[in-house]
Every structure is written in C-alpha cells, then in structure tokens.
Amino acid sequence: MVLEQEAVEETRVAESVLCADVGSLWTRAALIDQVDGLYRFVACGEARTTIEQPTSNVMVGIREAVQDIQLASDRALVSATDDGEIRILVPEDESGEGVDVFLATTSAFSPLKVIVFGERPADVSVALLAVQSTYARVVGTFVDGRDDRWGDVGMADVIQVVDRERPDVLFFVSTEALDLTSAAQSFLNTLQLANTLYDVRERPTVVLVGQNSLLGHLFPAVEETNAVQKVLLAPEEGGGGLVRRLFDAFNELLHERRVARIPGFGALQAWSQAQVQPTATAQAQAVEWLAKQVGRRIVLVDIGAENSQIVATDAHFFRSIVRPGEGLGFSLPRVLEKVGLEAVYRWMPGLMPERDLHSLLVHRSWYPHLRPATRDALWLEQAVARVVAQRLVTALSPSLPETFLDNSGNLVCDYLIGTGAVIRHAPQPAQALLLLLDAFQPSGVVHLMRDRLGLLPALGMLSQNEPVAVGDLLAHNVLESLGTAVVLSGPMKPGKEVLHFRMRYPDGGTYTVTVEAGRLYREYLPPGVRLELELRPVRKVDVGLGPGHAARVQVTGGTVGLVIDARGRPLPSQETLVEQRRQVHEWLLYVGG
Amino acid sequence: MWVDNTRQYIPDEVAVFPRVRVQHERLLKTPGQVLARIGQFVQPHDVVAQAPGRLRVHVVDVAKELDVKPKAALKAITVEPGQTVKENDLLAQQSGLFRRRKVVAPVGGRVLQVDNQGRVLLQTMAEGETLRAGLRGKVINLMPRFGVVIESTGAFVQGVWGNGQNRVGVLRVLASSPNGTVSPEQFDVSVRGNVVVAGRTVSPEVLEAATQARVQGLIVASLRPELLELARKQEYAVVVTDGVHNEGMAPPIFEILRRCDGQEVVVNAIFNPGRPRLRPEILIPEPSTEGVPVFRPGRPLQVGDVVRIVAPPLLGRVGVVRTPWAGRGILESGLEVNGCEVTLPDGSVHFVALHAVERLTGAKLVTSQAS
Numbered sequence: 001m002v003l004e005q006e007a008v009e010e011t012r013v014a015e016s017v018l019c020a021d022v023g024s025l026w027t028r029a030a031l032i033d034q035v036d037g038l039y040r041f042v043a044c045g046e047a048r049t050t051i052e053q054p055t056s057n058v059m060v061g062i063r064e065a066v067q068d069i070q071l072a073s074d075r076a077l078v079s080a081t082d083d084g085e086i087r088i089l090v091p092e093d094e095s096g097e098g099v100d101v102f103l104a105t106t107s108a109f110s111p112l113k114v115i116v117f118g119e120r121p122a123d124v125s126v127a128l129l130a131v132q133s134t135y136a137r138v139v140g141t142f143v144d145g146r147d148d149r150w151g152d153v154g155m156a157d158v159i160q161v162v163d164r165e166r167p168d169v170l171f172f173v174s175t176e177a178l179d180l181t182s183a184a185q186s187f188l189n190t191l192q193l194a195n196t197l198y199d200v201r202e203r204p205t206v207v208l209v210g211q212n213s214l215l216g217h218l219f220p221a222v223e224e225t226n227a228v229q230k231v232l233l234a235p236e237e238g239g240g241g242l243v244r245r246l247f248d249a250f251n252e253l254l255h256e257r258r259v260a261r262i263p264g265f266g267a268l269q270a271w272s273q274a275q276v277q278p279t280a281t282a283q284a285q286a287v288e289w290l291a292k293q294v295g296r297r298i299v300l301v302d303i304g305a306e307n308s309q310i311v312a313t314d315a316h317f318f319r320s321i322v323r324p325g326e327g328l329g330f331s332l333p334r335v336l337e338k339v340g341l342e343a344v345y346r347w348m349p350g351l352m353p354e355r356d357l358h359s360l361l362v363h364r365s366w367y368p369h370l371r372p373a374t375r376d377a378l379w380l381e382q383a384v385a386r387v388v389a390q391r392l393v394t395a396l397s398p399s400l401p402e403t404f405l406d407n408s409g410n411l412v413c414d415y416l417i418g419t420g421a422v423i424r425h426a427p428q429p430a431q432a433l434l435l436l437l438d439a440f441q442p443s444g445v446v447h448l449m450r451d452r453l454g455l456l457p458a459l460g461m462l463s464q465n466e467p468v469a470v471g472d473l474l475a476h477n478v479l480e481s482l483g484t485a486v487v488l489s490g491p492m493k494p495g496k497e498v499l500h501f502r503m504r505y506p507d508g509g510t511y512t513v514t515v516e517a518g519r520l521y522r523e524y525l526p527p528g529v530r531l532e533l534e535l536r537p538v539r540k541v542d543v544g545l546g547p548g549h550a551a552r553v554q555v556t557g558g559t560v561g562l563v564i565d566a567r568g569r570p571l572p573s574q575e576t577l578v579e580q581r582r583q584v585h586e587w588l589l590y591v592g593g
Numbered sequence: 594m595w596v597d598n599t600r601q602y603i604p605d606e607v608a609v610f611p612r613v614r615v616q617h618e619r620l621l622k623t624p625g626q627v628l629a630r631i632g633q634f635v636q637p638h639d640v641v642a643q644a645p646g647r648l649r650v651h652v653v654d655v656a657k658e659l660d661v662k663p664k665a666a667l668k669a670i671t672v673e674p675g676q677t678v679k680e681n682d683l684l685a686q687q688s689g690l691f692r693r694r695k696v697v698a699p700v701g702g703r704v705l706q707v708d709n710q711g712r713v714l715l716q717t718m719a720e721g722e723t724l725r726a727g728l729r730g731k732v733i734n735l736m737p738r739f740g741v742v743i744e745s746t747g748a749f750v751q752g753v754w755g756n757g758q759n760r761v762g763v764l765r766v767l768a769s770s771p772n773g774t775v776s777p778e779q780f781d782v783s784v785r786g787n788v789v790v791a792g793r794t795v796s797p798e799v800l801e802a803a804t805q806a807r808v809q810g811l812i813v814a815s816l817r818p819e820l821l822e823l824a825r826k827q828e829y830a831v832v833v834t835d836g837v838h839n840e841g842m843a844p845p846i847f848e849i850l851r852r853c854d855g856q857e858v859v860v861n862a863i864f865n866p867g868r869p870r871l872r873p874e875i876l877i878p879e880p881s882t883e884g885v886p887v888f889r890p891g892r893p894l895q896v897g898d899v900v901r902i903v904a905p906p907l908l909g910r911v912g913v914v915r916t917p918w919a920g921r922g923i924l925e926s927g928l929e930v931n932g933c934e935v936t937l938p939d940g941s942v943h944f945v946a947l948h949a950v951e952r953l954t955g956a957k958l959v960t961s962q963a964s
Binding site for chain 1: 602647708710714754821838904
C-alpha cells in the first residue's frame with residue numbers, strides 16, 4: 001500500500017512496541033522497533049492459545065509466542081522471577097533489552113447474545129449496525145411494540161426466545177420518541193417477564209438508547225432490576241455518529257462480560273499500556289484509519305478459527321460485520337451444516353473422492369489447530385474459506401453504498417486485504433490471491449494484499465496510540481502485496497477474444513496480450529513495481545469504466561503479479577461437480593497456485 | 594535477570610496407561626450442591642452433585658387449543674397471573690352447545706402472564722442437572738458448589754470421540770489385532786453385557802448387531818464420518834480411539850485392552866467438540882493404589898515420548914519422539930512449521946509438525962532403532 005509518510009504526524013514516542021493477539025486457537029506476538037528513526041517490523045512468534053485445562057492462562061501462550069521472538073531477535077523481552085512469574089521488561093533499556101510498550105488484543109471468548117427491541121424498523125437497523133460490528137450473536141429483533149405485541153408476535157413469543165437463548169444484553173432503541181411510548185412500555189413489560197427467568201445475578205444488561213426525556217422515564221425503572229447503560233441522543237442525532245456511540249457502549253459491555261473474563265486477563269492487562277481490545281475492533285480501526293489516509297475504498301476479510309469478519313470502508317463510509325461461530329475451527333461443523341458439503345466441494349481442486357473429503361473435514365473439526373500437511377488438506381481448507389468469505393460478502397452487500405457496487409451488484413473496491421491463518425499461511429501467494437478473487441468476485445481493477453504477519457490488530461491498536469508507527473510500517477510493506485487483478489465483466493463466451501491489453505514499462509518497452517474469455521492470465525510484475533496498463537475491451541465487456549470503454553490504469557506489482565480475470569460471473573460456473581472441480585484446478589494452475 | 598529462551602511445546606495428549614492413578618474433575622455446569630464426601634468410594638452411576646433446574650417458560654396457546662379467536666380464549670381462561678397451578682389443573686374452559694371443552698396445564702408452575710393473544714405463560718422449573726461419577730474411584734477433593742475430584746486406579750485409555758453414553762461391562766476383545774475387524778455374526782449371545790473391542794472399524798451392520806446383542810459398549814479405532822450420527826443414537830457406549838480415516842488402533846491402546854480382556858471396564862463416552870481436552874474415557878479399575886503413578890497432564894514434549902501423528906501423510910502412525918524441537922521444516926502442502934523428529938517402529942525418522950503430534954501419555958513403544 002502506498003502511504004505517504006508525510007500524511008502521518010511525525011512523533012515517535014515509543015522506541016519499541018510488543019503486540020500480542022490472543023486468538024481462539026493461536027496466540028501471535030510481534031515486535032516493532034525503531035530502525036534509523038523509523039518503525040520497522042522485527043520479528044513475530046506464534047503459539048497455541050492456552051485457555052483450556054491444564055494450562056488455562058493466556059499468559060502461557062503469550063510467553064511461548066514471545067520466546068519465538070526472543071530466539072529470532074536475540075533480545076530479552078520477558079523475564080522470570082524466582083517464583084516462576086513471567087514479567088515483561090518495560091521500558092526498553094540502554095542495551096536494547098525489553099520494550100517500551102505492550103499492546104494486546106483478543107478474540108478468545110464466546111460472543112455476547114443480544115436481543116434488539118426498537119420503536120421503528122430504522123431503530124433496530126441502527127442497533128444492528130453497531131452490534132454486528134463485533135462479537136455478538138443477535139438472537140432476536142423485535143420492532144414496533146404496542147399493547148405488549150411486537151409487530152406480528154406477542155409477548156409469549158418474545159419470552160420464548162429469551163427462555164431459549166438466554167441473552168446477555170437487551171437493547172432498546174427509540175431515536176424519535178420524546179415520552180414514554182407504547183413501545184417503551186411494552187419493553188418494560190417484556191423485561192419484567194424476562195427477568196423472572198433469570199437468577200438475579202445473571203439478569204441481562206440493558207442498553208437504552210433514546211432522547212433524554214424518554215430515558216428519564218425508562219432508566220429509573222430499568223435500573224431497579226437490571227444493570228443498565230444509557231446512550232443519550234442529541235437532538236437530530238442519527239447516522240454514523242450514533243452507530244459509533246452504540247458500538248462503543250456495546251464494546252464496553254463486551255469488555256466487561258467477556259474480554260475481562262478470559263483466563264489470565266489480569267496479568268495480560270497489567271502488561272498492557274492500553275485496554276486490551278477485541279481483535280475485530282482493532283482490525284476495523286486499522287482499516288478505517290488506512291482508508292482515511294489513502295482516500296480509497298478498502299475491503300478487509302478475516303477468516304479466523306471461530307469468527308470471521310468483513311470490513312468495507314472509505315473516507316466517508318464504514319461498515320464492519322463480525323460473524324461469530326463462522327470459522328475454520330471448532331465452528332466448522334456449524335458452517336458445513338449451514339452451507340452444505342457440496343458448496344465446499346465445488347471449490348475443491350483435484351480428484352480426492354468426496355467420501356475422503358468428508359473424513360478430512362470431520363478430522364479437521366476435531367483437530368482445528370492442525371495446519372494442513374498435504375496439498376489436498378490445504379486446498380480443502382481454502383475451499384471452506386471461500387464459502388465462509390462468500391457468506392460475509394452476501395451479508396455485507398445490502399448495506400454497501402453505490403460506490404462499492406457495480407451495475408450488476410458485484411463488489412468494487414481499490415484494495416482487497418485478506419487475513420486469518422488460511423490466507424496468511426497460504427504457501428503460494430497465488431492461492432491467497434485466487435481465494436480472495438473467488439470469494440469476493442469483485443469487478444474492475446483491484447489491488448490485492450494479505451496480512452502475512454498477522455499485524456492488523458496491532459496496527460489498529462497503534463493507530464489509536466502511535467499512529468506514526470502504522471505509517472512507517474505500511475510504507476515498508478508490512479502488508480504483502482499480492483498484485484493487481486483486472487476483472488472483466490460482461491458476456492464471456494469461452495474462447496472468444498474479450499480484451500487486448502498493453503503493459504508499458506518504465507523504460508518505454510511495451511508488451512501486448514490478447515485475452516480470451518473463460519480464462520485467467522498471470523503476468524510477472526514484481527512487488528514495488530508500478531506501471532501503466534492500457535486496456536481495450538471488446539464491445540459489451542467492461543473493465544470498470546463501462547462496456548467497451550478503453551482505460552489506462554496504474555497497476556501495482558506483487559508476489560503474484562498482474563492477474564487478468566476473464567472467467568465471467570458468477571462463479572463457480574459449471575453445472576456438474578466433477579466439471580467444476582476440474583475447472584477450479586485449472587484456474588489454480590493458471591495463476592501458479 | 595534470567596531470561597528463559599528454551600522453546601517448549603505442550604502437546605495435546607491422550608492417556609494410554611496400563612496402570613495409573615487418574616484424577617478426574619467432575620463439575621456441574623451451574624452452581625449447585627455437592628453430595629459426595631471426601632474419601633467416599635463412588636460407582637459410575639452414583640450422583641456426586643446436583644444443580645437446581647433453571648426457570649423456564651411454558652406457553653399454552655389456549656386460543657389454538659380451543660380453536661377460537663383470542664378474544665374468546667381470554668374469556669375462557671380461568672387463571673390469573675401469579676396463580677400457582679399443578680399439572681392437569683384447569684387453565685381454560687369453554688361451554689358449547691353439546692360439550693364443554695377444557696385446556697389443562699401440561700406442567701405445574703406459576704402463571705406468569707395471560708397475553709392478549711389468548712396464551713397462558715407458565716413459569717416452570719426445568720429438571721436440574723444431575724452429575725454422576727462416571728467412573729469408579731475415590732473422592733479426593735471437593736469443589737464447593739460445583740463438583741468433585743475423583744481418583745481412579747487401573748488401566749486407563751482416552752479416545753478421540755464418544756457418543757455420550759456411560760456404561761459398565763466386561764471387556765471382550767473380538768478383534769485379533771489392531772487392524773483386525775469384526776463381523777455382525779460375532780455379536781451373538783456370548784457378548785451380551787460386554788464392552789466389545791472391535792478393532793480397526795465397523796460397518797453399520799455391526800452397530801446394529803451390537804444393539805441386538807445388547808452390548809454395553811463398543812470400542813473401535815475409527816469410524817467413517819457418515820456413521821458418527823448412527824453411533825450417536827446407540828444406547829450403548831461407543832468410543833472411537835483413533836479417528837475417521839480407517840486407521841488401525843494405536844498398538845499401545847490395543848495391547849492394553851487385549852491384556853485386560855475379560856475384566857470389568859467402565860466406559861465414559863463423553864465428547865465435547867468445543868473442549869478438545871475433554872475426551873472419552875475407558876477405565877479398567879483395580880482396587881490397589883500402592884506404587885501406582887499419578888497421571889499429571891500438561892508437561893512439555895520430551896525425548897522418548899510416545900506420540901501419535903494426527904495429520905497425513907503419516908496419519909495414525911505411532912512413534913517415539915527423537916528430537917522434541919527440530920526447528921522449522923516444510924510440509925508436503927508447502928507450509929513451513931515448527932516440528933519435532935519422530936522415530937517410527939520400523940526405525941525410520943520423520944520430521945513432523947509439532948501441532949500434528951498427540952502424546953500417548955503412559956504408552957510404551959519399542960522402535961527397531963531404540964531396541
């Protein structure tokens with residue numbers, strides 16, 4: 001990513017930063033230090049997360065990951081006291097041992113269960129935008145409460161949902177009401193009934209969102225029975241500002257009820273100079289910060305072990321969706337139940353019989369920490385990741401503004417960034433690139449990247465605490481550039497010529513290629529190289545400027561290079577599973593995966 | 594200042610002990626009352642702790658049951674919020690021209706609300722949690738309000754998957770070798786009440802034959818994924834010791850089971866996919882605890898540890914750790930990982946990813962190189 005360093009205020013306070021991200025399966029640590037006055041990535045380490053017996057203390061995993069860094073950098077970062085307690089060496093001393101700052105993020109907890117009540121559908125939507133941005137599972141939404149009914153359902157139905165799901169949080173949102181409305185009264189009645197199902201200490205926390213005059217009635221009544229947070233609306237307040245404030249309120253709850261309860265949290269927080277943050281929040285902050293700096297449309301996808309996340313943002317828009325329980329770890333069986341096995345097999349290259357693929361999937365769900373040892377296991381993991389990412393795109397699309405969509409509803413963005421172990425560890429960069437292309441099926445010209453070092457959560461934390469460090473790191477390719485994809489849309493009859501493109505090298509030389517429909521092309525374009533590409537599509541074929549319109553674009557190289565995607569949409573495109581798997585294999589070979 | 598730069602790896606582990614003292618935590622999901630005492634000897638089905646049931650709601654749709662509109666249902670309802678009702682007490686009645694129709698309480702409870710749709714919300718108490726010992730042993734510690742620690746002595750083997758049942762029977766090894774299989778015909782009257790060791794894998798017919806023969810349990814090395822659901826439905830205990838890839842049984846596991854043939858065995862086929870260290874258990878109890886070592890999980894991988902490889906291409910093979918920390922290596926998939934060196938029984942040495950080994954703690958294995 002090209003980031004002008006002048007864009008970031010030049011104040012480098014800390015000499016060195018150690019960051020840790022405690023995931024549900026893996027704990028990663030990374031050391032960032034100043035070299036010649038600029039922040040640079042030094043080393044990273046990884047270890048199993050330790051939240052289960054017999055080692056239910058996240059600090060054990062962190063220590064292991066940090067030891068990787070100590071070994072690689074030959075630098076002491078932690079020390080052990082005589083009684084076995086591990087301490088972080090802060091600040092960095094004159095000999096270069098220790099670090100100045102430690103920051104931590106985590107996703108090693110279960111999501112909060114939430115029910116949203118709203119006066120109007122728009123109120124519920126606002127709450128959902130905030131709640132779905134982080135580790136929450138919305139187990140019910142009820143709108144328009146009148147006479148103890150919520151829309152088409154009665155109080156009994158609501159109570160049955162409460163009984164079944166046992167939510168941790170109840171949201172009530174009324175952005176317009178100035179006085180105690182029937183919806184507010186229905187909410188109070190519902191809450192009163194819901195409370196009868198809980199032990200007093202376990203009652204759900206209530207978040208009240210509304211105008212001061214309304215909350216003046218509601219808050220005292222709720223406060224008597226439940227823990228309650230109120231989000232007061234300023235007159236005429238709405239839109240992004242409100243979502244952000246709801247998100248902050250919810251994040252506070254998440255911290256209190258989940259983050260702060262992970263085993264070993266006390267020691268983790270004691271090490272950290274800032275509050276330990278949920279990983280998804282930090283990642284979203286990183287991408288939002290980036291989008292503002294570069295003024296481009298960025299989409300991030302994270303396929304984790306237990307959660308997945310998608311973020312779409314530019315200078316004016318921000319949307320993040322976290323899907324708890326949709327990942328490649330213990331949650332894999334639930335994902336397969338939702339999508340069906342064939343949806344996964346359609347993205348599986350090779351000839352391994354379906355029966356054996358099924359065995360591999362079950363085996364993987366029993367041993368989710370396993371890194372794929374064979375090619376088939378690797379491809380299968382990447383196939384599942386495509387399906388999980390597609391589900392994220394489907395969830396995101398309805399809330400995207402026009403600037404992120406083309407006329408056919410395909411995603412349009414300038415940067416597409418992938419993270420999560422399956423993308424990060426893909427041994428061939430082309431596998432990561434193709435995974436992102438297949439899952440997102442974007443159109444136009446897009447620069448693809450991956451967070452190979454797993455530093456995005458750290459970048460998010462740094463963007464709040466030490467933004468100059470983020471600028472330094474990004475300017476020095478902390479995100480791996482996979483390359484640029486030019487995706488053609490329009491009629492793609494296999495074998496028919498659909499595009500002529502000319503690469504113009506900085507030394508004046510040119511290279512012309514004719515592209516046939518139905519295929520992928522890969523051209524060598526190493527990282528750091530930018531050159532001009534002249535695109536001349538045939539009539540009805542679109543490279544992002546409208547059907548048949550020629551274009552000159554600047555493309556950036558990467559570990560894969562330049563990829564022209566003339567496969568057509570939607571994918572997968574073959575009817576039979578056998579044919580589809582053969583084609584997926586061909587695509588992989590085209591790009592060198 | 595002392596800086597610990599030794600890199601250690603604590604692997605997943607499966608207990609495979611011919612003789613050991615094992616301490617099992619048995620905990621309630623929610624706080625309750627511990628019934629067992631320290632020093633008490635417990636049998637698998639003894640209740641060691643109980644938690645009260647949580648409050649639940651039961652909705653009786655009077656309008657639907659009487660097939661009338663909500664307004665009419667409200668008129669027919671004879672109970673009021675706050676009122677306590679017993680099972681079969683009258684909730685509503687409607688007099689018709691020829692007969693009187695009634696709606697009675699399906700469960701006892703307190704009337705929480707009568708909503709305007711003609712439904713009665715009954716607050717009931719769900720059945721509480723009853724925690725059984727699961728294994729035979731002695732209670733050595735109490736966890737106030739949550740449960741107990743039970744110490745058992747004997748041969749002890751953990752599996753990788755179980756169908757949730759808990760059974761006691763006589764161990765009967767029908768398979769002739771770790772790779773041997775059994776046929777449905779072998780499940781005759783002679784295996785009634787037994788826990789059968791069925792070798793490498795079983796067919797659906799064998800699962801059915803085991804039901805007919807009224808076995809108490811079935812121990813098998815691997816089960817095809819499509820059979821897991823069928824196995825889950827069986828009333829006898831099913832424990833898978835190795836995996837889903839048609840693996841043979843790990844030789845140390847088979848050897849322990851073979852040696853205990855004919856003895857009483859307790860099978861606790863617990864399985865929780867979200868808690869990998871909660872594994873199904875097979876215990877062949879013995880009364881004496883003298884000189885028997887205690888199983889203490891959680892130590893780092895060491896030279897000489899017997900391990901099972903849980904990822905292809907050596908999936909299911911059992912070997913001995915030669916080098917616990919062999920640095921970085923590249924797998925067939927192209928991934929670069931931290932690994933260890935494992936010597937297989939034929940003497941060959943292989944680099945294996947650390948995350949792909951599972952220690953068979955307590956197992957002994959002789960490799961040709963070691964011998």
